[in-house]
Amino acid sequence: MRKQWLVKTRSVRPATKYGGKDVVDIPRERLDQYRNLKRDFKEEKYINLNPIQRGGILTLEAREALLEFGDGYSTCDWCPPKEARLDAIKRPPIAQFMRDLAEFLNMDVARVVTRCREAQFIVFATLGEPGDYVVVDSLAHYSTYIAAELARMKIKEVPHTGYPEFKLDLNAYADKIEEVRRDTGKLPAAVLLTHVDYLYGNLNDAAAVGKICKKYGVPFILNAAYTAGVMPVDGKKLGADIIVSSGHKSWAASAPTGILAIKEEFAEKVLARSKTVGDWSKRKFGLKEYALLGCTVMGAPLMSLMASFPHVVERVKRWGEEVENARYLVEQLERIEGTRQMGTKPKQHTLIHMESDGLYKASQTHKRRGFFLYDELKRRGIVGIQPGLTKHFKLNSYGLPREKVELVANAFLDIAREQGLNVS
Numbered sequence: 001m002r003k004q005w006l007v008k009t010r011s012v013r014p015a016t017k018y019g020g021k022d023v024v025d026i027p028r029e030r031l032d033q034y035r036n037l038k039r040d041f042k043e044e045k046y047i048n049l050n051p052i053q054r055g056g057i058l059t060l061e062a063r064e065a066l067l068e069f070g071d072g073y074s075t076c077d078w079c080p081p082k083e084a085r086l087d088a089i090k091r092p093p094i095a096q097f098m099r100d101l102a103e104f105l106n107m108d109v110a111r112v113v114t115r116c117r118e119a120q121f122i123v124f125a126t127l128g129e130p131g132d133y134v135v136v137d138s139l140a141h142y143s144t145y146i147a148a149e150l151a152r153m154k155i156k157e158v159p160h161t162g163y164p165e166f167k168l169d170l171n172a173y174a175d176k177i178e179e180v181r182r183d184t185g186k187l188p189a190a191v192l193l194t195h196v197d198y199l200y201g202n203l204n205d206a207a208a209v210g211k212i213c214k215k216y217g218v219p220f221i222l223n224a225a226y227t228a229g230v231m232p233v234d235g236k237k238l239g240a241d242i243i244v245s246s247g248h249k250s251w252a253a254s255a256p257t258g259i260l261a262i263k264e265e266f267a268e269k270v271l272a273r274s275k276t277v278g279d280w281s282k283r284k285f286g287l288k289e290y291a292l293l294g295c296t297v298m299g300a301p302l303m304s305l306m307a308s309f310p311h312v313v314e315r316v317k318r319w320g321e322e323v324e325n326a327r328y329l330v331e332q333l334e335r336i337e338g339t340r341q342m343g344t345k346p347k348q349h350t351l352i353h354m355e356s357d358g359l360y361k362a363s364q365t366h367k368r369r370g371f372f373l374y375d376e377l378k379r380r381g382i383v384g385i386q387p388g389l390t391k392h393f394k395l396n397s398y399g400l401p402r403e404k405v406e407l408v409a410n411a412f413l414d415i416a417r418e419q420g421l422n423v424s
């Protein structure tokens with residue numbers, strides 16, 4: 001076989017035979033756009049206020065880890081043959097990291113998955129059966145709803161108050177659990193609370209929901225996508241049975257990375273091993289955690305999460321300063337005529353939702369209409385406010401040093417004054 005192949009390649013053969021006709025070719029001009037890719041809004045050049053960006057800015061260590069572990073399955077050189085799973089790898093120290101991650105969240109077992117949404121799906125699919133209910137807060141991220149949908153489960157929502165606080169009625173978790181029991185004769189498969197919601201940045205009292213879940217014996221999932229990794233989160237104190245979070249949102253890691261942390265009593269169910277047997281070959285895969293499809297993030301993104309972990313362990317201790325910065329920014333923005341913070345006050349998180357009748361009024365007569373705010377901020381080196389929005393917009397001050405928070409505040413005040421708005 002091999003000899004034949006050698007003879008063939010030596011013989012003079014038109015390149016088109018293999019490189020031409022039978023192979024799809026992409027025009028060079030189109031391929032050129034993929035060379036030397038650049039990002040417009042790099043951290044060194046702009047202050048990016050987009051709420052989803054602030055907690056995911058890499059540490060220097062994580063940037064270096066990306067290069068070191070950039071090749072394909074770079075974490076898998078020392079995969080132990082007897083355990084044959086990502087979380088068992090000792091070199092690099094992935095196995096230890098899983099234990100440290102669990103300890104940091106005061107949970108028992110941890111895994112890294114691709115995203116918070118995947119963690120939610122894994123938990124829904126393993127804790128319940130198709131047709132079961134999950135009780136969720138009505139400010140949950142869309143991915144919570146979709147993860148439940150893919151797990152073929154039904155949703156029961158806990159309501160929230162209206163304008164301007166949009167506060168969840170946490171006591172209603174008990175009512176909704178009762179409602180599901182009354183209507184189906186069965187408890188919901190799980191309860192989920194979004195620790196801080198992505199719309200208003202309201203922080204919820206997770207411990208209160210934890211107590212309700214304990215009373216009913218329903219597993220409590222805390223969605224800590226906007227909290228774990230930026231602020232202290234103690235799973236046991238909050239009564240969480242499962243914590244899900246997002247590495248690229250809140251742990252200074254690259255996408256895709258998600259965190260799944262579990263209390264011992266649910267680990268067996270969520271991390272159940274494969275039982276499938278090939279009907280003809282009798283092949284089995286009993287070491288693999290089937291809901292994780294065996295292995296998850298087997299390369300650079302996981303290494304970025306690990307490389308940033310020492311920084312993350314430290315940074316959550318400075319959460320108090322972060323909240324102060326957010327409150328300062330709100331106070332400054334509210335100096336602009338007709339401008340107020342949405343959600344509960346005072347801020348307990350750095351994700352801020354502002355309403356501004358003033359900036360909206362200015363947009364009505366501006367030649368760039370609603371885009372003027374985006375343009376004016378960008379001119380001042382600030383991005384991340386959604387282009388076109390003035391009446392309602394979101395921003396996140398997380399991780400900005402005080403000088404930069406002041407720079408942002410002054411930029412807004414300047415823009416408002418330029419538009420002839422009152423600044424108190």
Ligand SMILES: *Cc1c(COP(=O)(O)O)cnc(C)c1O
Binds near residue numbers: 117225247
């Ligand atoms: C951003 C966010 C998610 C999605 O996180 P991924 O890691 O991208 O899946 C899920 N839930 C909440 C509450 C979020 O804010």
